[in-house]
Every structure is written in structure tokens, then in C-alpha cells.
Amino acid sequence: MKTTSNSFKSTCCYCGVGCGVVVTKETNGQLTLEGDKEHPSNKGMLCSKGMNLHYTVMDQSDRLLYPQMRLNRSMPLQKVSWDDALERTAAVFKTFIKKFGPDSVAFYVSGQCLTEEYYLVNKLIKGFIGSNNIDTNSRLCMSSAVVGYKLALGEDSVPVCYDDIEAADVIYVTGANPAWCHPIIWRRVEAHKAANPHVKIICADPRRTDTVRSSDLHLQIQPGTDIVLNNAIGRILVEKGYVDNDFIRDHADGYEAFVEKIMQRTIQEAADICGIQPDAIEQAAEWIGKANGFLSFWTMGLNQSVIGVNKNLSLINLHLITGKIGKPGNGPFSLTGQPNAMGGRETGGLANILPGHREVLNATHREEMENFWKSPVKIADKPGLTATEMFEALADDRLKAIWIINTNPLVSMPDINVAESALKKARFVVVQDVSNRADTVHFADVVLPAAAWLEKEGTMTNAERRITHLPKAIDAPGEALPDSEIIWRFAEKMGFGKSFNYQNVSQVYDEYVRVTAGTSIDVTGVDYDLIQKNRSIQWPLPLGQETYYGENPGTKRLFTDHQFYTQNKRAQIHAVADENTSEQPDEDFPLVLTTGRIRDQWHTMTKTGRVAKLNKHIPQPFVQIHPEDAKDRNIQEGQLVVVSGRRGEVRVKVQLTDDVRRGLCFLPMHWGKILGSNLGRANNLTNNLVDPKSKEPDFKFSAVQVALYKKP
Ligand code: SF4
Incomplete structure (x- = not known):
């Protein structure tokens, strides 16, 4: 029976769908939670992770409760005051900056940081310390999409919104499994298809996932062949006359070079490389060409690749040659894996x-920010270290100190041994986090306890450019x-x-909003009071230029006038x-490993791993391989196997399934330690290769071997 005393509207802090939730503080001190029926993103729906979110804050058994530090790593961490922890950290940072420069x-x-937290850390290091050495775990999941959007559309701007789902008649999902990873998006897609049987869903994925199971056409491509496939679809669109010549003439450059490129492979050659039938590519192209609404969704299968930016561009090309962008139901939609990847x-x-x-790299932009912040230093004119570069620089002592906020790189970084030895060698490590479940805590010289979801306020932006307010409950x-206050x-x-003299988060938000004036994400019309009152608004919304639709202020869809952000x-x-x-792959490591999420876990399980109900879905890590590959190796269902690669190994139970192609195996990314060892950690096997433009790692393609485990 409900004993409601106090309810708060907030936003789920897992994936980038950004579902609205209503949290109620019951009179017995417990929290209950339900989907917010009035929230435009989820309309009351929640997935298994969202439904159990409140348990993660009610369980405080592993929370970090006070600042701790130690003078050297052989000593245990000891409780200290906030002043002591921050004064020592500041003294160490000042010493390194003086001796080795700001890039040390x-x-x-x-x-998962809120927008205000992201803004403050950026202001501090870029505008006041004078280094651009700030990067984020979002580098590991969507930086290829950022660069793809910029190169194609002029800026990192998601042109579409969730309401485009219901206006689309062809939905192309590529390198993504939204049925498990963005479930509420997928429920909207499935409901739309159920009500409109003519709607077609195409899914390109080397695995047969739950998303594939509700699709009309599965393009089960060889891993790494996404561009070959998209170029082949492009060729058919050109040859069959599905191109929008007026749009290209008036609004797009590069068509001739594109045609020359895609004509270099026949459809049969492309099909052979992708490992699928030419008819399937023809079918996909015909549906896309005839669609009134062509919406594409993608995530890590395109982004987490050494050719991630080009994969993104090959997909966006399909929208540009057909003019299927800037209209209801049309556009390339990069889904975000984290709740505030967009805010970052x-x-x-x-x-x-x-x-x-x-x-x-833009001198005018640097000067604008130096003036705005009244910076005491020049903003550095070269990019700082990216995620993988930071750990490489720590390992060889180019970087002396790292401050890690709300992320767990000892499970999530590729080629994890590099990150682990880097943290061991680092001269100074600060870890700011919610719980001691994060493996990084054990490498820290200073540990700073952070407030969790519901315990602090601020804003986040979801995948459809929707800024939402999260109150402190x-x-x-x-x-x-709160992380903002720590910074x-x-x-x-x-x-x-003097420049960080904030009394509350609303002052930080309002300062950030002023920075956006005149930019493509101008939200000067959305002050903190309005975002609190309205709860969510899609950017841009410049002051005095209200582009209202229905009851929701903001801009639903970009490029409706086909004017892009390029010069x-x-x-x-x-x-x-x-x-x-x-x-x-080679003789020693003939299989391709791809890593990914499972339905009920999120990232490195520091939150979902605390919830008994979620752990029941899939309690242990596993590897999936094709039955024929298993037969070649005398491996049977459920046996313990060793997956080995050029950098390490994991030891897990095997699942035999033709859901993966022959030659491919799949390992979930979530587990760090199991039974006290790191033998379930997928990133023991992945590599440090990155896309040259986005610097995003190649998590979806590593050479491995699978063999039966034999006791030594
Ligand atoms: Fe949370 Fe994403 Fe599930 Fe929505 S779909 S409830 S945002 S995890």
C-alpha cells in the first residue's frame, strides 16, 4: 500500500534515452519509483534497469562516506577532513604545474557527470590551469559520432527527435541493440510497427540480437564491413534513381566523388565481403529509397571502431543523397550510451x-572563452590528451597526476593492462566517486566521496537534445x-x-547558458527557473526566439530549412x-571478438551490480561462439573455456549459439573482478587501436582464440 509523503520528478541516470521517473519518499523512509507519464521521452515506460534505480541509492553498504588519503601507496587510506584532502591535492597539483607545466x-x-559538473571541470583546467587535459569516458562510446556529425553537418548536432520514430516508415538500426541497450526507444519502435504493419525495420549486425528478432531484414554482416554495406546501399540508391537531385544541387557538396567511390565495388563484391546475399542489400536499398520517413539508429557497432568516423559518414551519406533529413521521420540518429554524454x-x-x-584549435573560440572566463592564462592551442592517451602518458611519466571522476577505467578501458600499470606508476591519483566498488579507488592517493543520483541537483541532456532538470531529493x-561543490x-x-565563488548549482547553470549565446546550441532562453518549472527543453532555444511546439518549448528537429552549420x-x-x-586474426588468434552490453547490467556494474533482481538475469560473464567453431575445438555448451588474445585472457563459461556468425565471438563488457580475479574482464583482450580522427577505441574487433580450460 502506498504511503506517499513526498514525490520528485527526476531523470533515469543510466542510458541516454533519458526517461522521466517519479520518486516517492515513503513515510517509512523507503523510496519507491515509477515512470513519469508526463515525460515526453518515455511517457511512463521504464526498462528493467530504470525500474530498479532507486535500490542503488537505498543500498548504502559500499558508499564512500568521508575523504581519505595516504602519503604513499604502501599505507592504508585514512580518513581526513575535506580541507586536508583538497589542500593536499591543490599543493601536489601546484607543485607539478610549476615544475613540469600545466599539461602534467x-x-x-x-x-554520468551533470552538465554543471562538466562545465566547472572544463573551466578550471582549460581556463585557469591552462591545459586541455580533460577527457571523458564518452570518448569510449560516441566521439566517432561527434566527428561524423561535424564533418557531414558542420557541427555535432543530432538533427532528429524521438517523435521521428512514429513518423518513420523505414528504420535502419546498424551496430546497435536498442532492444537491450536503449529499451524504451525500442518499445516505441515496436509499438509503431505493431500499429503500422507497413513499417520496415532493417538491422545490420554480425549478431542475431533481440533487436534483430523484431526486424524485417537482418543483414548479418561480417564484423568491420559496415562501410562496404552502406556504400553498396548507396550505389543501388544511385543506380535505381532514389537520389534527391534537387536537395543535392541546392544543399550538399561531394556527390560526384561519392559516386565515383561507391562505383568501385559491384554489389556482388560488396555482398561477398559482407558475407550476405546481394538480394538482401537490394531489398534494404529499395525500402530506404521508397521511404517517406527514413530514420537510422546507431551506437557502438559504428562508433567503437578504428574506422568509426568513416562508418558514421557512410551512414549519414545515405540520408544526404536521398535528402532524407530535416523532415519528420527522417534523419541519422546517434543514440548515446550515457545519461549526459550530450551535456559533456x-x-x-x-x-x-x-x-x-x-x-x-580555433583562435577566435579560445579568445571568446578566455574573455568570458577572464582567464588568468591563455587557453592551450592544441588538444589535450584523450582517454587512451592519458593512461599511456601516465605510464611513461609524461603525465604526473590524474583526477578520475565517476568512472571506472580499470574495467572500461581497452587493453586494460595499460591502464592498470599506468595507475600503479602514476605519481598522484585522485578518485572522486560514489562507492568503493569502483576498482580505481584501490589505486588512489586521495579519495573524495561524491553525492549520488537524487542527492544533488543539476541538468543533463539526453540523446534527442532534451535538457532535463534533476532535483535534489x-x-x-x-x-x-555534490561533484560541483567539490570542484x-x-x-x-x-x-x-574569485572566479569559482558559487553558492549553488543554479549559478553554474546560468553561467553556462550565457556561454551558449550565438552558438548552435544557444539556450539563452532557458534559465534555471524555467528548466526547473518546465523539467525538459530541447535545445536550441535562444532568448527572444521562441520556437515553441505544442506544450514543449525548444527545437524539435534541426535543419528543417536545409541550412547546415558548415561555412x-x-x-x-x-x-x-x-x-x-x-x-x-591469424593462425594463433583466428576468431574476432566483439564486446557489448547485456540487458540488465550497465557499464562496470557499480550501480546495477548492487541490485539482486538485475543480477538474476545473467549472473556471470560468458562467451558466445558459433556451434561449428566450438565443434572444431571439441568444446561443449557450458564448459569453462579460455579466451586468449595477444594481450591477455579471460576464463568464462561458453554458450554455443548461431546468434553469432562463424568466426565471431561475443563477450559482455561489464564484469571486472569475479571471484576475486580479473578473469571475466573483457578488456583483458581488447586493443589500444583508435580511430585517427575521433580517438575512439576499437572495442568491436580483436583477434582471439577460444580453447577448453585445462587445470594446470
Ligand atoms: Fe533508464 Fe535508459 Fe531504461 Fe530509460 S531506457 S529507464 S533511461 S536505462
Whole structure:
């Protein structure tokens, strides 16, 4: 029976769908939670992770409760005051900066940070310390999409919204499993198809996932052949006359070079490379060509690749040659894996960008931010270290100190041994986190306890550019502080107190909003009071230029006038090479490993791993291989196997299934330690190759072998 006393509307802090939730504080002190029926993104629906979100804050058994530090790693961490922890950190940072320069320190943050937190860390290191060494775990999941959008559309701007689902008649899902990873999006897709049987769903994926099971056409391509497939679809669209010549003439460049490129392979050659039938490519192209609404969704299968940017461009090309963008139901939609990956992009939370989609390499942009912040230093004119570069630089002592906020790189980084030895060698490590489940805590010189979801306030932006407000609903335990407050207190210890003299988060938000004036993400019409009152608004919404629709203020869809953010206002079609440059299999490691999520876990399980109900779905890590590959190796269902690669191994139970292609195996990414060892950690096997433009790692393609485990 419900004993409601106090209800709060908030936003789920897992994936980038950004579902609205209503949390109720019951009179018995417990929390209950349900989907927010009034929230435009989820309309009351929640997935298994979202439904159980409140348990993660009610269980405080492993919370970090007070600051701790140690003078060297052989000593145990000891409880200290906030002043002591921040003063020592500031003293160490100042010493390194004086002796080795500002690039000797770095912040590694997270797509789970709120927008105000992202903004403050950027302001501190870029505008006051004078280094661009801030990067985020979002580098590991969507930086290829950022670059793809920029190169094609002029800026990192998602052109579409969730309401485009119901206006589409062909939905192309590629390199994504939204049925498990973005379930509420997928429920909207399935409901739309159920009500409109003519709607076609195409899914390109080397695995047969739950998303594939509700699709009309599965293009079960060989891993790494996405560009070959998209170019072949492009060729058929050109040859069959599905191209929008008026749109190309008036609004896009690069078509001739694109045609020349895609004509270099026949459809039969492309089909052979992809390992599928030419008819299937013809069918996909025909549906796309005839569609009134062509919407594409993608995530890590395209992004987490050594050719991730080109994969993105090859997909966006299909929208540009057909003019299927800037109209209801049409457009390329990059889904985001984290709740505020978008907010990080907006506030400059990558090593190469500045707030308001400004660029580090642009002198005018640097000057605008220096003036705005009244910076005591020049903003560095070169990008800082990206995620993988930071750990490489720590390992060889180019980087002396790292401050890790709300992320767990010892499970999530590729080629994990590099990250682990880097943290061991690092001269100074600060870890700011919610719980001691994060493996990084054990490598820290200073540990700072952070407030969790519901214990702090601020804003986030979901995958459809929707900024939402999250109120503080409960107090943080012990001495834990909101991340924003930790940063502004530290800035004061560094001697920047005058510029970080905030009393509350709304002041940080309102300052950030002023930075966006005149940029493509201009939200000067959305002050903190309005976002609190309205709960969610899609950017841009400039002051005095209200583009209202229905009851929801903001801009639902971009490029409706086909004016893009490039200098000449024209979209750019790119002729992209289709060769995959991933690590190649050989005799010793003949299989390709791809890693990914399972339905009920999220990231490195520091939150979902605490919820008994979620752990029941799939309690242990596993590897999936094709039955024929298993037969070749005398492996039977459920046996313990060793998956080995050029950098390490894992030891897990095997599942035999033709859901994976022959030659492919799949390992979930979530587990760090199991039974006290790291033998379930997928990133023991992945490699450090990155896309040259986005610097995003190649998580979806590593060479491995699978063999029966034999006791030594
Ligand atoms: Fe949370 Fe994503 Fe599930 Fe929505 S779909 S409830 S945002 S995890």
C-alpha cells in the first residue's frame, strides 16, 4: 500500500534515452519509483534497469562516506577532513604545474557527470590551469559520432527527435541493440510497427540480437564491413534513381566523388565481403529509397571502431543523397550510451573542444572563452590528451597526476593492462566517486566521496537534445558532497576562488547558458527557473526566439530549412574508404571478438551490480561462439573455456549459439573482478587501436582464440 509523503520528478541516470521517473519518499523512509507519464521521452515506460534505480541509492553498504588519503601507496587510506584532502591535492597539483607545466595534470571524467559538473571541470583546467587535459569516458562510446556529425553537418548536432520514430516508415538500426541497450526507444519502435504493419525495420549486425528478432531484414554482416554495406546501399540508391537531385544541387557538396567511390565495388563484391546475399542489400536499398520517413539508429557497432568516423559518414551519406533529413521521420540518429554524454559535448567535455561547440584549435573560440572566463592564462592551442592517451602518458611519466571522476577505467578501458600499470606508476591519483566498488579507488592517493543520483541537483541532456532538470531529493550520506561543490572548493584551494565563488548549482547553470549565446546550441532562453518549472527543453532555444511546439518549448528537429552549420551552409557528402584497419586474426588468434552490453547490467556494474533482481538475469560473464567453431575445438555448451588474445585472457563459461556468425565471438563488457580475479574482464583482450580522427577505441574487433580450460 502506498504511503506517499513526498514525490520528485527526476531523470533515469543510466542510458541516454533519458526517461522521466517519479520518486516517492515513503513515510517509512523507503523510496519507491515509477515512470513519469508526463515525460515526453518515455511517457511512463521504464526498462528493467530504470525500474530498479532507486535500490542503488537505498543500498548504502559500499558508499564512500568521508575523504581519505595516504602519503604513499604502501599505507592504508585514512580518513581526513575535506580541507586536508583538497589542500593536499591543490599543493601536489601546484607543485607539478610549476615544475613540469600545466599539461602534467589531467582530469578524466564521465558521461554520468551533470552538465554543471562538466562545465566547472572544463573551466578550471582549460581556463585557469591552462591545459586541455580533460577527457571523458564518452570518448569510449560516441566521439566517432561527434566527428561524423561535424564533418557531414558542420557541427555535432543530432538533427532528429524521438517523435521521428512514429513518423518513420523505414528504420535502419546498424551496430546497435536498442532492444537491450536503449529499451524504451525500442518499445516505441515496436509499438509503431505493431500499429503500422507497413513499417520496415532493417538491422545490420554480425549478431542475431533481440533487436534483430523484431526486424524485417537482418543483414548479418561480417564484423568491420559496415562501410562496404552502406556504400553498396548507396550505389543501388544511385543506380535505381532514389537520389534527391534537387536537395543535392541546392544543399550538399561531394556527390560526384561519392559516386565515383561507391562505383568501385559491384554489389556482388560488396555482398561477398559482407558475407550476405546481394538480394538482401537490394531489398534494404529499395525500402530506404521508397521511404517517406527514413530514420537510422546507431551506437557502438559504428562508433567503437578504428574506422568509426568513416562508418558514421557512410551512414549519414545515405540520408544526404536521398535528402532524407530535416523532415519528420527522417534523419541519422546517434543514440548515446550515457545519461549526459550530450551535456559533456555541449560544455566542452572532450580534450579538443570548448563550451558551446567551440573548438580548441580555433583562435577566435579560445579568445571568446578566455574573455568570458577572464582567464588568468591563455587557453592551450592544441588538444589535450584523450582517454587512451592519458593512461599511456601516465605510464611513461609524461603525465604526473590524474583526477578520475565517476568512472571506472580499470574495467572500461581497452587493453586494460595499460591502464592498470599506468595507475600503479602514476605519481598522484585522485578518485572522486560514489562507492568503493569502483576498482580505481584501490589505486588512489586521495579519495573524495561524491553525492549520488537524487542527492544533488543539476541538468543533463539526453540523446534527442532534451535538457532535463534533476532535483535534489535526499541528503547524501556521511560527508559526501555534490561533484560541483567539490570542484569549486578545489578551485578555491588552487587560488581561483574569485572566479569559482558559487553558492549553488543554479549559478553554474546560468553561467553556462550565457556561454551558449550565438552558438548552435544557444539556450539563452532557458534559465534555471524555467528548466526547473518546465523539467525538459530541447535545445536550441535562444532568448527572444521562441520556437515553441505544442506544450514543449525548444527545437524539435534541426535543419528543417536545409541550412547546415558548415561555412557554406551545405551538408558534406564524404567518399570514404571501406577497408577495415583493425587488428587482424591469424593462425594463433583466428576468431574476432566483439564486446557489448547485456540487458540488465550497465557499464562496470557499480550501480546495477548492487541490485539482486538485475543480477538474476545473467549472473556471470560468458562467451558466445558459433556451434561449428566450438565443434572444431571439441568444446561443449557450458564448459569453462579460455579466451586468449595477444594481450591477455579471460576464463568464462561458453554458450554455443548461431546468434553469432562463424568466426565471431561475443563477450559482455561489464564484469571486472569475479571471484576475486580479473578473469571475466573483457578488456583483458581488447586493443589500444583508435580511430585517427575521433580517438575512439576499437572495442568491436580483436583477434582471439577460444580453447577448453585445462587445470594446470
Ligand atoms: Fe533508464 Fe535508459 Fe531504461 Fe530509460 S531506457 S529507464 S533511461 S536505462
